[in-house]
Each structure stands twice: as C-alpha cells, then as structure tokens.
Amino acid sequence: MKKLEKEQGITEKKDKNFVEWYNQVVLKAELADYGPVRGFMIIRPNAYRIWETIQKYFNNAIEALGVSNAYFPLLIPESFFKKEAEHAEGFEPELAWIEQEGKDVDEKVAIRPTSETIIYDSYAKWIRSWRDLPLRLNQWCNVLRWEVKQTKLFLRTREFLWQEGHCVYETKEECDKEVKIFLGEYQKLCHELLAIPTIAGKKTDAEKFAGALYTLTIESLMPDGKALQMGTSHNLGQDFAKGFGISFIDKGEKKALPWQSSWGFSTRLIGALIMVHGDDKGLVLPPKVAHNKIAIVPIVFKEDKENVLKKAKEIAKTLKKFNPIFDDRDNYSPGWKFNEWELKGIPLRLEIGPKDLKAKQVVLVRRDTGEKEFVKFSALEKTIPALLDIIQSDLFANANKLLDSNTVKVNTWAWFEKGVKGGKMVLAPFCCTESCEEKIKDETTATSRCISFDQKKVDGKCIKCGSKAESLVYFAKAY
Amino acid sequence: MKKLEKEQGITEKKDKNFVEWYNQVVLKAELADYGPVRGFMIIRPNAYRIWETIQKYFNNAIEALGVSNAYFPLLIPESFFKKEAEHAEGFEPELAWIEQEGKDVDEKVAIRPTSETIIYDSYAKWIRSWRDLPLRLNQWCNVLRWEVKQTKLFLRTREFLWQEGHCVYETKEECDKEVKIFLGEYQKLCHELLAIPTIAGKKTDAEKFAGALYTLTIESLMPDGKALQMGTSHNLGQDFAKGFGISFIDKGEKKALPWQSSWGFSTRLIGALIMVHGDDKGLVLPPKVAHNKIAIVPIVFKEDKENVLKKAKEIAKTLKKFNPIFDDRDNYSPGWKFNEWELKGIPLRLEIGPKDLKAKQVVLVRRDTGEKEFVKFSALEKTIPALLDIIQSDLFANANKLLDSNTVKVNTWAWFEKGVKGGKMVLAPFCCTESCEEKIKDETTATSRCISFDQKKVDGKCIKCGSKAESLVYFAKAY
Numbered sequence: 001m002k003k004l005e006k007e008q009g010i011t012e013k014k015d016k017n018f019v020e021w022y023n024q025v026v027l028k029a030e031l032a033d034y035g036p037v038r039g040f041m042i043i044r045p046n047a048y049r050i051w052e053t054i055q056k057y058f059n060n061a062i063e064a065l066g067v068s069n070a071y072f073p074l075l076i077p078e079s080f081f082k083k084e085a086e087h088a089e090g091f092e093p094e095l096a097w098i099e100q101e102g103k104d105v106d107e108k109v110a111i112r113p114t115s116e117t118i119i120y121d122s123y124a125k126w127i128r129s130w131r132d133l134p135l136r137l138n139q140w141c142n143v144l145r146w147e148v149k150q151t152k153l154f155l156r157t158r159e160f161l162w163q164e165g166h167c168v169y170e171t172k173e174e175c176d177k178e179v180k181i182f183l184g185e186y187q188k189l190c191h192e193l194l195a196i197p198t199i200a201g202k203k204t205d206a207e208k209f210a211g212a213l214y215t216l217t218i219e220s221l222m223p224d225g226k227a228l229q230m231g232t233s234h235n236l237g238q239d240f241a242k243g244f245g246i247s248f249i250d251k252g253e254k255k256a257l258p259w260q261s262s263w264g265f266s267t268r269l270i271g272a273l274i275m276v277h278g279d280d281k282g283l284v285l286p287p288k289v290a291h292n293k294i295a296i297v298p299i300v301f302k303e304d305k306e307n308v309l310k311k312a313k314e315i316a317k318t319l320k321k322f323n324p325i326f327d328d329r330d331n332y333s334p335g336w337k338f339n340e341w342e343l344k345g346i347p348l349r350l351e352i353g354p355k356d357l358k359a360k361q362v363v364l365v366r367r368d369t370g371e372k373e374f375v376k377f378s379a380l381e382k383t384i385p386a387l388l389d390i391i392q393s394d395l396f397a398n399a400n401k402l403l404d405s406n407t408v409k410v411n412t413w414a415w416f417e418k419g420v421k422g423g424k425m426v427l428a429p430f431c432c433t434e435s436c437e438e439k440i441k442d443e444t445t446a447t448s449r450c451i452s453f454d455q456k457k458v459d460g461k462c463i464k465c466g467s468k469a470e471s472l473v474y475f476a477k478a479y
Numbered sequence: 480m481k482k483l484e485k486e487q488g489i490t491e492k493k494d495k496n497f498v499e500w501y502n503q504v505v506l507k508a509e510l511a512d513y514g515p516v517r518g519f520m521i522i523r524p525n526a527y528r529i530w531e532t533i534q535k536y537f538n539n540a541i542e543a544l545g546v547s548n549a550y551f552p553l554l555i556p557e558s559f560f561k562k563e564a565e566h567a568e569g570f571e572p573e574l575a576w577i578e579q580e581g582k583d584v585d586e587k588v589a590i591r592p593t594s595e596t597i598i599y600d601s602y603a604k605w606i607r608s609w610r611d612l613p614l615r616l617n618q619w620c621n622v623l624r625w626e627v628k629q630t631k632l633f634l635r636t637r638e639f640l641w642q643e644g645h646c647v648y649e650t651k652e653e654c655d656k657e658v659k660i661f662l663g664e665y666q667k668l669c670h671e672l673l674a675i676p677t678i679a680g681k682k683t684d685a686e687k688f689a690g691a692l693y694t695l696t697i698e699s700l701m702p703d704g705k706a707l708q709m710g711t712s713h714n715l716g717q718d719f720a721k722g723f724g725i726s727f728i729d730k731g732e733k734k735a736l737p738w739q740s741s742w743g744f745s746t747r748l749i750g751a752l753i754m755v756h757g758d759d760k761g762l763v764l765p766p767k768v769a770h771n772k773i774a775i776v777p778i779v780f781k782e783d784k785e786n787v788l789k790k791a792k793e794i795a796k797t798l799k800k801f802n803p804i805f806d807d808r809d810n811y812s813p814g815w816k817f818n819e820w821e822l823k824g825i826p827l828r829l830e831i832g833p834k835d836l837k838a839k840q841v842v843l844v845r846r847d848t849g850e851k852e853f854v855k856f857s858a859l860e861k862t863i864p865a866l867l868d869i870i871q872s873d874l875f876a877n878a879n880k881l882l883d884s885n886t887v888k889v890n891t892w893a894w895f896e897k898g899v900k901g902g903k904m905v906l907a908p909f910c911c912t913e914s915c916e917e918k919i920k921d922e923t924t925a926t927s928r929c930i931s932f933d934q935k936k937v938d939g940k941c942i943k944c945g946s947k948a949e950s951l952v953y954f955a956k957a958y
Contacts, residue, residue, distance in 0.1 A: 038583060075519065099575070126512075
C-alpha cells in the first residue's frame with residue numbers, strides 16, 4: 001500500500017519545479033493525456049466536466065444577451081482566407097490542408113483555425129436589411145492551428161476546443177459597446193466561476209487579432225510569473241464585411257456596410273485553473289467548478305462497520321445536490337482515498353468513523369486549507385453550502401492577493417527589466433510603437449499584455465525609448 | 480405584403496413532392512444551409528437548439544448509467560486504421576487525409592470518421608486491472624466521411640455532429656447487456672422526446688458496423704416510405720482489444736482480453752424529426768423538443784393598442800418557463816407572424832386582441848392540428864402544460880399509426896416486391912445469407928433494416944431463395 005500511495009501523489013513541488021508539477025497534476029489527476037499525433041491532447045472526463053460547467057455558465061450568460069448557438073463546417077476553402085489580407089497572413093503558417101487527390105473539391109480546403117471567414121460567407125447570404133441586425137451567433141467547436149512550439153497540455157495544443165462568437169451590427173457604437181460587454185462576460189466567468197482574477201485592457205497593434213480593428217483582452221498572471229491570455233473580444237471593423245460582401249439596407253433605405261465583432265476563449269482556461277489554484281497535493285477545484293463537491297469516506301473497522309456504512313450512505317443521500325462521491329471501496333485504505341480525492345481537487349472531504357457515529361457528527365476537511373471541522377449530523381445541510389461559499393471566495397481572494405502583489409508600476413527601464421525577469425506583471429508608460437515593442441521583446445522576452453483600461457493621466461516617458469508615453473501598458477512574459 | 484407572405488411559406492406539398500418539400504422546410508425554417516464546400520452543411524440556431532435539447536436529454540440518461548464525457552483528437556494516424564482489418568476496409572474510401580508537406584508527422588493522418596481506433600489506443604494505456612472496468616466514455620464531436628452520394632441536409636453530409644459511446648467490460652454477458660441498454664436509451668429518446676416511433680432489432684451481417692461482432696439498431700420509417708437508421712449500438716467483441724493491445728488483470732490475477740462496445744446517433748435525427756412531423760406549413764416541433772413552446776402574437780389596432788400590448792407582455796412574463804416568443808414587431812401583419820411561427824414549428828400560438836382583452840381570454844392555436852381554443856387568463860397556467868402534453872402524445876400516436884399502417888408482414892416474393900416498392904416496412908422470413916441479401920438489393924433497392932427482436936417461431940421459407948428461413952427480418956428502401 002505504501003508504494004502505491006507514493007506513486008499516486010504529486011512528487012514535485014509547485015514552487016520548485018512548476019513545469020513538472022503542472023504536468024504531473026494534469027496527468028495524475030487524469031485531466032488530460034497526450035494524443036498519438038504530436039501536439040494533440042485527449043481531454044479526460046475530469047477536465048471535460050469542467051469544460052461542460054464552463055459551457056453551461058457561459059451559455060446562460062450569452063443567451064441573456066441575445067446570442068444563439070450554431071455550427072459551421074470544419075473545412076474552409078483556400079480562397080476564403082484571401083478575402084481579408086491581414087487575417088490570411090496571420091493564420092496561413094498554421095493551417096492544415098486536406099489532400100486533394102480523389103476529392104471532388106474545386107480548390108484546396110483547410111481545417112478551420114478560427115471561423116470568421118466561413119461564417120461571414122454565410123452572413124453575406126443571410127443579411128439583407130437592418131431588420132436582420134444585430135446578428136449574434138456563437139459556436140462551440142474544435143479548431144486546429146499547427147503550432148511548432150512544444151505542446152503544453154491545455155495551454156498550447158494544435159487542436160483545442162473553444163467558443164467563438166460572431167456578431168454583426170448596424171453601427172460602430174453598438175459594436176464597440178458589445179465588444180466590451182462580451183469581454184465583461186469573460187471577466188465574470190473567470191472571477192465568479194473559476195475564481196481567477198484578471199486584468200482587462202486593449203491589445204497594442206502588435207498583439208491584436210489578425211484582421212481586427214482592435215482587440216480587448218483579459219489577462220491573468222500564473223504562479224510562475226507568466227501572463228496568460230484568458231479571452232479576447234475583437235472589433236473587426238468593416239474589413240471582413242467588405243471582403244465577404246456583407247451589406248444591409250439601412251433604415252434610410254440605403255445600402256450600408258455593417259460592423260462586426262468576434263470573441264473567444266478556449267480550453268486553456270482549464271490550464272489556468274490548474275495553475276492558479278493547484279498545490280503540492282494536486283488539483284484544487286473552486287466549488288462552483290467542481291461537479292462532485294464532496295468526497296465521502298467512511299472510516300470502517302470491523303466493529304460497527306455496517307452502522308458506519310449505513311449512516312454514511314444516508315448522508316450521501318441527503319447531500320445529493322452536491323453530487324457526493326461515496327467511496328466505500330474495500331480494497332483501498334482511507335489514506336489512499338484521501339490522497340486520491342485531494343489529487344483530484346474535490347473541495348470537501350467528509351469522514352465518518354465509529355466514534356463520529358456515536359457523537360452524531362462527521363469530520364469535514366477543506367481541500368484548499370486542510371482545515372478540519374466537526375459538524376453535527378443535524379447541521380450538515382446548512383454548514384456545507386456555507387463552507388463551499390467560503391472556499392470559493394477564499395480561493396478568489398488568495399489569487400487576487402497573488403496578482404496584486406505581483407503587479408508593479410515602474411517608471412525606469414532598470415525596474416522594468418527587474419520586474420518582468422522576476423515574473424511580475426509590469427505596468428509602464430509606453431509609446432505604443434511596434435518598433436519599441438519589438439525591442440522590448442528581443443531584450444526581455446516580455447510582451448505587452450494590454451493597454452490598461454484605467455489610464456488616469458499618462459504624463460511619463462516611454463519606458464523604452466524615452467519619447468512621450470501614449471498609454472500605461474501591462475507587460476509580462478507570457479504563455 | 481401579399482407577395483412577401485407567399486415567398487415566406489412552403490410552396491410544395493409534403494405528399495406531392497417530398498424531396499422539394501423537405502428542402503424548403505429546412506431552408507425556410509432556417510434549420511440549415513449548404514456550406515461552401517460540397518457536401519457540408521451549416522446547422523443554424525433553430526436546429527442547433529434541437530441538438531442541444533437532444534444532448535441534454537441524452538447526457539442525463541447516460542450519466543445515470545455511469546457514462547462520462549471526454550474528448551479525443553480529431554486526427555488519427557494511418558497505422559491505427561490498420562489494426563482492425565474489417566474496420567479499416569469499411570472506412571478507408573471515405574477518409575480525408577491531411578497534406579503531409581511541412582507537417583512534423585511520422586505518418587499520414589486522417590480526420591476521424593469515427594473514433595474507435597484513437598480511443599482504444601488510449602484505453603490500452605489506461606486499463607490495467609478489473610478495477611478499471613467497466614469503462615464507459617462518450618464524446619460529442621464532429622466526424623467526417625467523404626461520401627460521394629448527393630448531399631441531403633441532416634441526412635447525408637460529409638461532416639456531421641454525433642455522439643459516440645465507447646465501453647469496455649470484463650465479460651461478454653455484461654457487454655451484451657449494456658449494448659441493449661444503450662439501444663433502449665436511443666429508443667426512449669426517439670419515442671419520448673422526438674415522438675418518433677422506431678423498430679428495434681439486430682443488423683444482418685451484411686449491414687453491421689465495420690469491425691463489430693454484431694450491431695443493434697433502431698429504425699424508423701419516413702413518410703416517403705424510406706427507412707431511416709436512427710441509432711446503432713455495437714458489440715465489438717474482442718478484435719479491437721487484440722488489435723490495440725487492450726488487456727486487464729482479472730480477479731483471478733490473470734491477464735485477460737476485455738469486451739467492447741460502441742454506440743452512436745447523429746444530427747440526422749433532426750432530419751427525421753422534420754420529415755415525420757412536418758406538414759405543408761413547415762416544421763412541427765413536439766413540445767418537449769421545442770425551446771420556445773409558445774409564440775405570443777398581440778393583435779393590435781389603433782384603439783386599445785397599449786392595453787393589449789400591456790396585457791400580452793404580462794402574460795409573456797407569467798409564461799416565462801415556456802420560453803415564449805413575444806412578437807410585437809410593428810412592421811409585420813398578424814398573418815405574416817402566424818405564418819412565420821407555423822413555419823418554424825412553435826407548438827402553440829397565443830393571440831390576444833381588444834375583444835379578448837374585454838373577455839379576459841386569449842386564443843390558443845395548436846400548431847399540429849390548427850385547433851383553436853379560447854382560454855380565460857386565469858386558466859392559462861394550467862391549460863398550457865396540459866395542452867403541450869396532449870400535443871406531444873398526439874404527435875407520437877399519429878406517427879405510430881403511420882408506422883403501423885405501413886408495416887406489413889409478407890410471405891411471398893410478389894408481396895415483398897409490392898411492399899417495398901410501395902414504401903412499406905416489410906417483415907419477411909429470410910435465410911440471412913449475404914448472397915440473398917445482395918440479390919434483394921439489386922432487384923428492389925431495398926436493404927435489410929434489422930432482424931426483429933420479436934421472432935416468435937419462424938417456420939416459413941426465405942422470401943427470396945425459398946430455403947429454410949432463419950429469422951423474420953425487416954426490409955425497406957432506406958436513406
């Protein structure tokens with residue numbers, strides 16, 4: 001048994017070898033596995049459940065905003081990519097093409113890296129008048145980008161799952177407004193559901209989406225000091241409409257060009273969740289994300305075995321709405337079971353043994369802090385939801401503290417370098433030119449994360465070139 | 480307005496030109512559209528909603544049976560297809576390969592036509608002991624089969640959405656049992672949710688899944704006299720386990736080969752739904768499938784306009800759980816609105832005008848029968864769910880009648896030919912040899928649909944060759 005318990009757990013410390021720790025958590029908590037083709041991943045049930053929870057939460061949010069789900073084809077004709085020049089250039093190197101031999105296709109077709117082009121081809125057919133606007137569709141699907149960098153499960157894989165929203169509006173004002181609203185929904189999802197704090201802002205031109213007028217983003221900082229882009233919302237302007245021939249008859253009976261937006265987040269959010277909340281024992285799931293919120297482990301000895309099991313089962317029944325795992329497996333020790341449910345991040349453990357039975361109580365153990373609490377049977381149904389709420393908000397508060405203490409405002413290049421090297425999210429005055437951004441990237445490997453929404457007055461000089469700063473911009477090394 | 484109303488509706492009769500009628504319903508009710516690449520389809524929100532409803536229903540059902548959802552990669556290496564000979568042969572002609580140029584892959588890779596091979600490669604890694612069994616995973620995904628036959632929206636497209644379940648068991652008995660259980664879930668889904676009756680049975684060897692020991696199926700008959708396979712559940716035997724090296728240490732500490740099953744249904748169910756229930760006005764949705772169960776159309780004149788709208792809005796609020804569509808658009812006539820919601824299949828229409836307001840009532844109109852009923856405001860909340868239940872069961876009863884009256888038992892070749900030509904589901908004694916099945920197909924274009932579960936005693940002679948019949952088998956022309 002001892003040997004098993006050792007193999008079972010995480011053998012690396014999060015603050016010693018973060019990369020290895022992360023891989024162990026992903027593999028040992030059975031969240032994902034490597035696919036047979038390089039760069040591809042298998043999303044196992046423990047992680048897919050998280051994805052389903054995210055989907056449900058977000059579907060509710062966007063339905064209330066008038067968005068409908070749809071599904072567009074996987075394969076996109078080559079000519080489509082050429083209708084918006086910047087977009088084509090951005091994605092071309094990562095496309096996977098289908099072998100044309102034996103296929104009745106008029107031109108080359110590629111697997112979608114994102115679906116702007118194929119969706120807007122339909123929009124051109126469907127949109128006729130201002131009555132058809134705003135049009136707001138979303139799709140949940142797989143996309144493929146043949147990246148050459150090394151795979152990191154959930155964070156960088158050639159295929160990933162995501163949602164992509166695609167809206168069309170009569171005016172720029174409406175488009176601007178909703179681009180921000182959908183970004184706000186991403187932030188809510190991260191803060192309220194995943195308990196991950198984020199910084200919101202606008203991408204610099206160098207970092208914006210290929211083909212967009214501008215890109216809004218939410219960024220978070222991982223415990224290894226690298227920023228992770230959590231979701232982006234783009235105002236695409238009118239270039240796609242021009243490229244794909246989307247027009248509408250406006251209220252004044254004139255033909256007009258609409259404004260478009262797209263917005264997306266992906267399964268990389270699961271990677272962020274693992275990194276931000278996980279610890280040396282494995283995954284830590286915020287209660288709102290956890291499908292199984294409690295693991296019930298009866299502690300049985302020969303004496304009183306039946307009564308303990310009976311009561312434990314009874315409790316499991318009364319706690320049904322928390323989807324408890326009832327672990328009465330004979331062939332594993334309580335210690336092994338504790339390790340397993342800790343590794344898998346179940347928010348609460350409920351233990352009950354013969355002594356507890358006599359005292360009419362159970363032991364509740366918090367996954368996040370390890371704190372134990374004796375709770376009377378009669379108080380269980382009230383205590384558990386309250387405790388889950390506390391865990392949820394504690395996780396967010398802790399993650400917030402970490403982000404705050406690792407975000408620094410700097411005014412000199414020396415402090416800038418020190419900051420990004422030290423794994424900080426660095427806020428600095430910046431001229432916002434692409435050449436300056438290029439230099440910063442070359443010298444520090446840090447990239448601009450976003451132009452802060454919170455500008456106040458910017459009166460400093462650019463951190464790099466010393467010319468007049470245009471904005472306060474966040475920089476960090478990034479995934 | 481007149482012209483618009485004409486363009487808006489279905490211009491073909493279901494019983495005159497079924498093919499054209501079907502295409503018009505699909506396109507005009509905005510269920511689907513043709514994709515830019517031949518053979519591909521776009522699933523529009525009105526149909527995607529149906530798919531989501533099916534997903535939710537089925538996820539609940541299989542979760543209760545211990546099935547978890549997961550996601551496996553889109554691309555499958557060539558060598559995988561060769562590990563189970565029959566399977567490879569079955570799918571090879573329909574595979575789409577990725578261009579290898581510039582890709583760091585060791586061998587050719589294809590887009591999944593189904594995922595047995597890539598999933599079982601992982602199962603070989605994950606399964607060690609009997610403790611890991613039964614293993615029951617399901618995935619919702621897109622698959623691609625490069626068919627050469629002409630596209631029929633929902634019914635035959637090169638890419639479609641589906642679920643595929645993949646289970647592993649210790650024994651054949653367990654596998655047999657659950658293969659039947661999952662088929663039963665398909666049948667429940669069709670009968671209870673979609674209101675489509677089906678016939679359950681076993682496929683003949685000629686019609687079974689490529690690589691399976693045997694295939695169970697549910698089949699339905701469409702109004703044009705063609706059968707549609709609604710879902711299949713396969714006992715895969717042990718050949719995939721052999722091919723992919725899946726083994727487990729059994730309870731006697733010995734290495735053993737497991738038994739496997741797979742089962743799937745696809746977005747073609749939406750096609751069946753349209754065909755079975757639709758009428759000359761368009762789509763008819765069974766209430767349980769309809770997201771919006773009611774369309775509320777206030778009938779406004781200048782007088783009393785505000786009061787009517789106010790009351791209509793109030794009603795919409797109290798009926799919120801039925802997701803009513805509240806159609807107060809100014810620029811469309813009531814007639815136009817009636818047509819639109821009929822076309823889109825909304826189960827109930829609620830009308831309210833100035834006279835109704837005075838009489839404290841509304842008019843409820845059933846989409847399926849056109850029947851009108853005056854209902855007092857105070858009785859609405861009770862009447863509507865009852866009426867929706869009636870519609871649901873009436874639709875099923877009618878579809879059942881159609882299936883019954885079009886199913887015939889025959890004992891002579893003359894009647895057999897007459898039956899399948901006349902669009903019947905024909906039950907006949909059959910020798911079950913592939914050669915006889917081939918002949919029947921050549922002469923009549925009908926195929927065997929399934930060996931009936933309900934065999935009683937088979938004492939007749941094979942309908943085709945006259946030798947001793949082995950089973951009673953359903954034959955029909957099929958999609």
